[in-house]
Amino acid sequence: MKRTDNTAKFADKKTMIYAAFIITMIIVPTIFILQLLTSRPNTPKAAIIDQLSSSHLSDPPSRHQNQTFIDLAKSLLGQRFDTIDYYSDNASVENYKQLPSKGYKVIIWRAHSALDLGSKYVAISTSDREDLTSYDQYMQNGQLTLCQIRNDSHLYFAINPKFIREVMTGKFEDTLIILMSCNGLNANYKETARALQDEGAKVLISWDNWIGFADNDDATAQLLNYLIVENDTVSGALDKVNKIKYSSPEFGQSKLWYYPDIPEAGNYRIHDYREVTTSRIESAATPTCIPEQRTVAPCLRSPKNEQCLSQLPSACTVLKQPCSADSAGHYRSG
Numbered sequence: 001m002k003r004t005d006n007t008a009k010f011a012d013k014k015t016m017i018y019a020a021f022i023i024t025m026i027i028v029p030t031i032f033i034l035q036l037l038t039s040r041p042n043t044p045k046a047a048i049i050d051q052l053s054s055s056h057l058s059d060p061p062s063r064h065q066n067q068t069f070i071d072l073a074k075s076l077l078g079q080r081f082d083t084i085d086y087y088s089d090n091a092s093v094e095n096y097k098q099l100p101s102k103g104y105k106v107i108i109w110r111a112h113s114a115l116d117l118g119s120k121y122v123a124i125s126t127s128d129r130e131d132l133t134s135y136d137q138y139m140q141n142g143q144l145t146l147c148q149i150r151n152d153s154h155l156y157f158a159i160n161p162k163f164i165r166e167v168m169t170g171k172f173e174d175t176l177i178i179l180m181s182c183n184g185l186n187a188n189y190k191e192t193a194r195a196l197q198d199e200g201a202k203v204l205i206s207w208d209n210w211i212g213f214a215d216n217d218d219a220t221a222q223l224l225n226y227l228i229v230e231n232d233t234v235s236g237a238l239d240k241v242n243k244i245k246y247s248s249p250e251f252g253q254s255k256l257w258y259y260p261d262i263p264e265a266g267n268y269r270i271h272d273y274r275e276v277t278t279s280r281i282e283s284a285a286t287p288t289c290i291p292e293q294r295t296v297a298p299c300l301r302s303p304k305n306e307q308c309l310s311q312l313p314s315a316c317t318v319l320k321q322p323c324s325a326d327s328a329g330h331y332r333s334g
Contacts, residue, residue, distance in 0.1 A: 044273035045083035047104045051091040051111035054127035062152035069217040076224045082274050091127040096159050101170030113181035114147045121191035122183050123158035130155040143167050161195035172200035179206035180216050185257045193259045203265040209254035215246045227270050234258050235266035
């Protein structure tokens with residue numbers, strides 16, 4: 001009986017050893033794979049943040065949709081990236097928070113902004129309305145502000161330099177940001193640009209003054225064409241875009257600049273981050289055509305609502321939209 005008990009105990013121990021071995025063989029590779037996946041950098045991609053089209057904005061006048069521009073931007077970015085993320089209603093505080101950690105190499109940031117006259121920074125608006133969402137902790141910490149958009153009865157949460165430095169997760173890496181907002185690089189309000197640079201942004205391109213919706217879309221379309229189709233450097237592309245004088249009686253003249261103003265930023269080109277060779281062949285076979293003349297901006301001064309059309313080859317992609325003298329919007333500090 002004693003021998004039988006010892007045999008049973010030995011069998012139990014042997015079973016336990018086998019079980020422990022099998023569990024180890026499952027757990028260890030699983031942990032290794034998980035660590036490998038989490039340590040791998042994000043696949044380079046691009047983002048279009050289209051807060052101006054958000055359905056959360058009052059329509060009209062603060063909401064400004066331009067699907068033709070968005071389609072064109074996606075088409076051009078598709079010649080450099082396999083993945084392009086799009087934000088509009090979800091251009092939220094929480095998604096802004098995660099932008100540096102997403103692996104974006106180009107961000108087209110089409111959003112309302114506001115000047116903080118006291119602290120000398122530009123606040124970038126989200127689609128989050130103050131009456132529908134609560135960010136008490138961020139507000140108490142001074143990491144968010146409220147944006148009052150012209151002719152809109154609602155207030156919107158907007159991020160500021162403190163949010164960029166203290167709340168955003170991760171770091172931008174080799175990222176070009178085109179901030180389609182008024183005063184993004186106003187000479188007296190560059191703290192937001194500095195904060196983005198501190199968080200790893202390679203280059204920021206934006207306006208030095210107020211800009212109308214139509215001019216904003218038109219200039220950015222031309223800029224993307226030069227940067228991607230013609231593979232120009234940042235400074236080379238801006239030299240071409242700025243040959244057109246974007247101005248109006250209401251706003252005066254506005255010009256696109258890049259930051260920081262150093263050779264490394266000015267000489268930057270958008271790399272081809274695509275992984276599939278066939279997509280490059282297809283893109284090369286069907287180039288995107290951007291008209292040299294202004295196709296939208298003249299409507300800024302049009303006395304009445306009309307379609308902005310140009311005499312262009314039918315193969316060209318033309319920015320077309322109804323617009324009028326009062327269609328250009330700008331925004332005040334909230």
